[in-house]
Amino acid sequence: MRYYPILLDLHGKTCLVVGAGHVGRRKIQTLLSCGPALVRIIDPKQPDQCWQELIDLGIVEYASRSFVPKDLDGCFLVIACTDHESQNWRISRLCAERGILCNIVDQPEKCSFILPALHTQGDLTIAVSTSGSSPALAKKIRQDLGTCFGPEYGRYLSLMRQLRPLVLGLGRPTEENSELFRKMTESALLHAVQADDRAQVLILLKDFLPQSLHTRLEDLIHELD
Incomplete structure (x- = not known):
């Protein structure tokens, strides 16, 4: 087994997502569902209206600019999903230097943790991982689980x-x-x-x-x- 499976308690923690595109949005929504103190979002584009209420509530902090190392200050966990591999790799290295958990989407070799496919029903969470070998298979297994655990x-x-x-x-x-x-x-x-x-x-x-x-x-x- 290459990875140590673990469930993290994000309450009271600050999480950072760099890149708020289609993939980033999904990661942000999952993080928010886990009740962190703050999700910090960095993306050059202006925030959509869907984020504004959360920004007003202080649950989300949104910066319309490129990533800078100071964005890592106080972060417990970081997810980088920009369109630029060099930027993602830079974020990964900076997190490693600071001892911050970091996930780079679709690049497990640059991560300190990877994200499994999840099947959830209320308090039930079933995580499926192929250790990065085949995310497509993990997704299929997750879908199959839906017929067993309703x-x-x-x-x-x-x-x-x-x-x-x-x-x-x-x-x-x-x-x-x-x-x-x-x-x-x-x-x-x-x-x-x-x-x-x-x-x-x-x-x-x-x-x-x-x-x-x-x-x-x-x-x-x-x-x-």
């Missing part, structure tokens, strides 16, 4: 995100909690969520969960969407 997984995980802290808050032994969550995962609960059979979801949860949590269940199930 919206029901997002709804199921939304329910579990609310249930898990309630169970852990009871202070029971770790082994008991692990066994409980395992049985829930192996049960028909996911299928009931998929069928939007809320009555069956309630029955199954009452079978698994301690009596003290039963009064909370109807409200949690009502929030399934």
